[in-house]
Amino acid sequence: MSAARMLSEARKCIGMSGRPNRITREYASRHGDEFLEASWCDMAVTYWARHSGNAATVLPAGDRAYTPWHAEDFRKIGRWHAGTTAQLRAARPGDIVFFDWDATNRIDAIDHVGIVEKVLSGARVQTIEANTGDACRRRVRDASVIAGYGRPAYGGGDWTEEIVRKLPQLGKGDSGEHVESVQGLLMARSHPEVTMNGRFDATTEAAVKAVQKWGGVTADGVVGPKTWPILLRVH
Structure with missing residues (x-):
């Protein structure tokens, strides 16, 4: 299913x-x-x-x-x-x-x-x-x-939940490929001010807060289990 x-x-x-x-x-x-x-x-x-x-x-x-x-x-x-x-x-x-x-x-x-x-x-x-x-x-x-x-209880097809379980919590000061992924997702969500530099900087944090506010979760600038699904949501 x-x-x-x-x-x-x-x-x-x-x-x-x-x-x-x-x-x-x-x-x-x-x-x-x-x-x-x-x-x-x-x-x-x-x-x-x-x-x-x-x-x-x-x-x-x-x-x-x-x-x-x-x-x-x-x-x-x-x-x-x-x-x-x-x-x-x-x-x-x-x-x-x-x-x-x-x-x-x-x-x-x-x-x-x-x-x-x-x-x-x-x-x-x-x-x-x-x-x-x-x-x-x-x-x-x-x-x-x-x-x-x-919400049907689809089994094995909820790719968002499966992915989120494997993703880290990220915040200002972090760096690496997962930060680049966050930045790429932010850019795809009409945040061209963000640069894919792999550094969770102030610009990235501000864009994350904006997306969190839109998604109805706490706008703390931290990408965790409640924010990853918003970033990964298909538009």
């Missing part, structure tokens, strides 16, 4: 449109012909989970076509994150993101669902969603319409 495989299946469906389609047909084959023409956003998540080997973790209570029930499944197993701006900054690729167009953040008011493909600046995410304009498309959404997200 992995987020990468889940996203790979979702990307294969981008551009699909109209109903019935292969997603609704497959769901209807198990649950009845009434689903052939039904809203298919969560049927798509079910399809991606089944075809990527992630059904057990993405669908903790089995197939879902009704989004509030799916979100409630995540809440019951302690893997639900309400849609505040701070929580959204902690989202990860592969999270199942639920939308409430009335911005109440209530699970029973959820209207729509997709999968997080990338976490963007400004408390936004890039998603892949089905049944958006009756098609499967990429979208960019912000916290105002996100009720929350469920």
Whole structure:
């Protein structure tokens, strides 16, 4: 099971449109012909989970076509994150993101669902969603319409956590190749003032603090287990 495989299946469906389609047909084959023409956003998540080997973790209570029930499944197993701006900054690729167009953040008011493909600046995410304009498309959404997200317990595919466990804590005065890595990541995050000189200098520290503030962690200028994931987050 992995987020990468889940996203790979979702990307294969981008551009699909109209109903019935292969997603609704497959769901209807198990649950009845009434689903052939039904809203298919969560049927798509079910399809991606089944075809990527992630059904057990993405669908903790089995197939879902009704989004509030799916979100409630995540809440019951302690893997639900309400849609505040701070929580959204902690989202990860592969999270199942639920939308409430009335911005109440209530699970029973959820209207729509997709999968997080990338976490963007400004408390936004890039998603892949089905049944958006009756098609499967990429979208960019912000916290105002996100009720929350469920975090599947993907196994073996959370590369960020695996990497972070092996990385050192770094701060002002340190030097070496890991400092160069930090500087390269900072430069990629629109901090051109940083130079890849391998020395954790005052400029590097200031840029780290800026990234920490954006990421919602303590802005102490030290790169540790809470800051490495922010630097490594895919944009």
